[in-house]
Amino acid sequence: MSVQYDSAETLLNATWVAVLLSERDVAGQIPLNYVTNSAVSLSTACFGNRIYDREDAAKCFSNLLSIGYRRLVVDLYWSVNRRTWSFCPVSVPVKSGVAVSSDVSNTTTATASADPATITGNDDSHGHTLYELGSYKCTDDIDPYILADVLVGFFRDTNSRLTVYTTYLVLNLHVAASDSTPDEPASTISGGQLPSGTELAGPMLGSALDDFIYSPAQLTSDRSNLNQSWYKVEQGYMPITEYFTVHENEAGEQSTPDGWPSSKYIQLAKRDRVLIEYGSIDSQLVGYDLSTGESLVFPPGTLTSSVEVSATTNGTLTSGCLYEPGLTRVSQTNSSWAISNGIPVPDGLSTDETMASLSNVLSGVTACGLSPMLNTTLFGQTADQQVEHYRNVSLSSSWAWAIGEPHDAKYGGGDGDPKYDRCAIMDLTLGGHWRSTNCTEQRHAACRIGNSPFSWVLSDTTEYFSNVSDTCPPGSSFAVPRTGLENTYLYNYLLSLPETKVDLSSTDPARREVFLDFNSIDVTSCWVSGGHGAKCPYASDPQQLERRTVLVAAIAGIIILIITALTFFVKCNANRRNSRRRKRVIEGWEYEGVPS
Structure with a gap:
């Protein structure tokens, strides 16, 4: 029996939706291998209590996807x-x-080492039999198709331009222990004991998710002729070439040996949603056939470069940070597919203190160009039991905005209304995180030198946001950091400037805050780069609507309820006023949903 994606859990409020959407969009042209994503181990987040139940697993997977985990x-x-x-x-x-x-050649018949009735002691809350196997409790249908069913539901439920994200699966393969010695290591298997054909894990999940996969075969084809792949789409979907090597032959055809597509290309041009990689493969599976699934599943190490990290409780990384002063080219860093080996969770602290420490560490990890990996069962509760802690960890992986920002996300606003803060600044007193501020303030501009991801210069003068792009020195342009690592390079550059330009203790905000090329002037909560006149891309029909406010699911739900109640109230009053009329015409309200 299949399970379904359960979207009951959300990001809770408009601000957090705006945070993730704006960070996704600002990094939309960065190749996938340099974009950080929240990562989580299902073994710890969903099965840390050693209970393996089908429905609980589906709920846990759904929760993790709903609250922002992408890997x-x-x-x-x-x-x-x-x-x-x-x-x-x-x-x-x-x-x-x-x-x-x-x-294998024949159909075999397996006999249990004992009657199941003597192994199990109870049923789960859904009426399924839980087999007690040593320290584990498992139903007999806890298979990978649960994850596939949940992912398919998630992809179909989040298929609009506002909600689409790329997901990554890393498959670590093991041999199950014998039920007669459940707490002992599994034996090495070989020959006909090994999975083969459609039994292989990669092809199994790959086939189930085939409609959504960006595969190794697609990557190879795209890399071989960029003119017919990544460069054939709209310019806004093309990956930024400073992040990979490009070769050009005599015919003018361009190719790359190491490039990856951008998320906008994957999500919006190709409409693909998932990449699958083999992770570790146990020695007991030494004969496992990786070649059969190579068209669907990336080989080990393709999407993962594990980095050993350690950090203080205040979030400062003592090892593993990929920021190095003076570097100007991406090739000088080791940030491709970089992921932390695990987030250090401090011992002996209260729940609030632990979460505060984790938040600091996560912020430091992403600022250093690493995807944060959570491989701990938080406070002994899995994500289907207590989703709040896992949500807080996911949201703490944000690298751009300060906590509570952008604070204009919950306002409807109006065209040209200056009381709403619709322009982004880097606030140096907040560790380089961003705030939304009034666009009529005067600040310096953050200017990128050439197309270099890590080279910045500060404008010589301050200006209103509408004119600040004109203040960038020759050879530079008004810009916004697109990754946590780019943001760190800008932040540290600004800190290196003399006190005449930057002074964190100054009472003059212009010496502590810098305009970034990021604003929501056109539509509230729709943050775009491209200067003062940049337009929000999420208006479904520009001929009918000059402006369309981007509504998140939570707000949309509230509005629907309000409109429904008002409509019902209006109809009731109309019925009373027109009770003697057999025929009447009521002009109703038409609710416009989130554009897709």
């Missing part, structure tokens, strides 16, 4: 007797006489 590290265990993959580390016994399908 899922998946531990799968091959059950030899069932000839299937499972999230459970122990092979659940098969009832006597049950035939188990196999891709």
Whole structure:
């Protein structure tokens, strides 16, 4: 029986939706391998209590996707007797006489080492049998198709331009322990015991998610002729070439040996949603065939470059940071697919103190160009039991905005209304995080030198936002950082300037704050770069609407309820006023949803 994606959990408020959407959009042309994403281990976040239940797992997967986790590290265990993959580390016994399908030459019949009734002691809350296998409790249907079903539902539920994000799966493969020795390491398997054909984990998930996959075969094809792939789309979808190597042949055809597409190309031009990679493969699976799934699944290490990190409780990384003063080119850093080996969780602190420390560390990790990896069961509760802590960790991985920003996200605003703060500044007193401020303030501009991701210069004079792009020195242009690492280079450059230009203790805000090329002047909560006149791309029909406010799901739901109540009230009053009329015409309200 299939499960479904449960979208009950959300990001809670308009501000957080604006944060993730604006960070996604500002990094939209950065190649995928340099964009940081919140990562989580399903083994700890969903199964840290060692209970492997089908419905609870589906709820946990749904929650993690809903609250912003984009990279899922998946531990799968091959059950030899069932000839299937499972999230459970122990092979659940098969009832006597049950035939188990196999891709080897013959269909085999597996017999349980004991009758299941003597192994299980209770049912779960959904009426399924939980097999007690040593320290584990597992249902017999906890297979990878649960994750596939949830992902398909998630992709279909989030397919508008406002809600689409790229997801990454990393498959760590193991052999399930025997049910007779559930807490002992699994034995090495070989020959006909190994999975083959459609039993292989990569092809299994790849086939289930085939409509949404950006595959190794697609990457190879795209790289071979950029003129017919990444350069054939709108300019705003093209990846920024300073992040990879480009070769050009005599015919003018361009190719790249190391480039990756941008998220805008993947999500909006190709309409793909997921990339799958093999992670670690246990020695007990030494004969596992990686070649069969190579058209769908990337080989180990393609999408992951693990970096050892350590940090103080205030968030300062003592090792692992990819920021190095003086570097100007991406090739000088080791930030491609960089991911932390795990977020250090301090011991002996209260819940609030622990979360505050984690928030600081996560902010430091993303600022250093690393995707933060959560591989801890937070406070002993899985994400289906207590989603709040996992949501806070996900949101703390934001690299751009300060906490509570952009604070204009909840306002409707109006055209040209200056009382709403619709322009972004980097606030040096907030560690380089951003705030939304009044566009009629006067500030210096952050200007990128050439097209270099890491080279910045400050404008010589201050100006209103509408004119500040004209103040950038020759050879530079008004710009906005597009990744956490770019932001760190700008922040540290500004701190290096003499006190005559930058002084954190000054009472003059112009010496502590710098305009960035990012604003929501056109539409509230729709943050765009391109100067004062930049337009929001999410207006569904410009001929009918000159402006369209971007509404998040929570706000939209409230508005719908209000309109429904008002409409009902209006109709009731109209009925009373016109009770003697058989025919009447009521002009109703038409609700316009979020543009897609």
